[in-house]
Amino acid sequence: FSHPLKKFQYVMGLWAAYQAALRRAPLRTKCSTAAMLWGVTDVVTQCLEIRRECPTASLLEEYTPTRTLRQSVFGCVVHAPWTHIVWGSLERFLPTNSIRHVALKVAVDQLISAPLFFAVYFGYIGAVQGEDLEGIKRRWLRVWPTLQVVWCVWPVVHFFNFRYVPLHQRLLVALSLQLFWNSFLSHLANKPRSSTPPVSGWDAALLWRTLLTRRACVDSETSQQLESGIVIKGGVVGISQVGDEVT
Structure with a gap:
């Protein structure tokens, strides 16, 4: 019994130390946490x-x-400061956890902050890989389908987060859940580009499933194994053949 108790005490000690670090240096602690996760x-x-x-x-x-390294730097330099500033500002203007204030916080976060955030994210990934402006613009085409998936999941998460979790702990809650979400985002941002025209009729749920599984298919004419990818042209989302590598 004493051994599990010691483990519990050790974990609680780490939690207390983390809370103390958040109070002493909130932004620096959040940046370190985001970089690691x-x-x-x-x-x-x-x-x-x-x-x-x-x-x-x-x-x-x-x-x-x-x-x-690219992902870790983005988490440290952009994601943590972004949420620290945006969520802190929302808390100042909408200070209560009433249904109305929480709903407004979620709306601002998802409809204003999130599109800008993902535009910055995909632009950053393109820039650090040495892509020109046209390459970055192609990456920005991924913002809209990403948002479609975001809005299936994160409004509910943030409603709970804004209503029940103290401000200084909200990023940790979000980052813990983002262990799964960031896998999707990292995969989407770093997948190879494709030049094949899109196939219409795919919704956000299929986009999520496709990007997580990256299932292979076999072309009936060439019998060549293909890798599933997502192409967006003219607002249409579909599966395509990978044509070139990420530089």
Whole structure:
């Protein structure tokens, strides 16, 4: 009995130390937390992708550390300060946890902050990979389908977060859930580009499933194994053949 109790006391000690760090240096603590969790999430995502696409490949040989670094830097430099400023401002203007104030916070966060955030995110990924303006613009085409998936999940999460969780702990709650969400986002941002025309009729739920599974299909004419990808042209989302690599 004493051994589990010691573990519990150790965990509670870490939690108390984290809370003290949040009170002492909130932004710095949030940046450190975001950097760690964005990085860990990308490591897990890459391992799953490698195992799914080539089960016999070596994880160490196929793993791309620069991709994890990009994700970690974004979490530290952009995501944590972004939420610190936006959520702090919302709390000042809408200070209560009433249904009305919480609903307004969620609306501002999802309809104003989220589109800008994802535009910055995809632009950042393109810029750090050395893409020109046209390449970044192509990445921005992914903002809208990403938002469609976001709005299926995160309004409910943030309603709970804004209503029941103290302000200084909200980023930790969001980041904990984003261990799953960031896997999707990292995969979407770093997937190869495609030049094949889109197939119409795919909704946000299928977009989520496709991006998480990246199922292979076989072309009936060439019998060549293809990798599932998402292409957006003219507002249409579909599955396409991967044509070129991310630079």
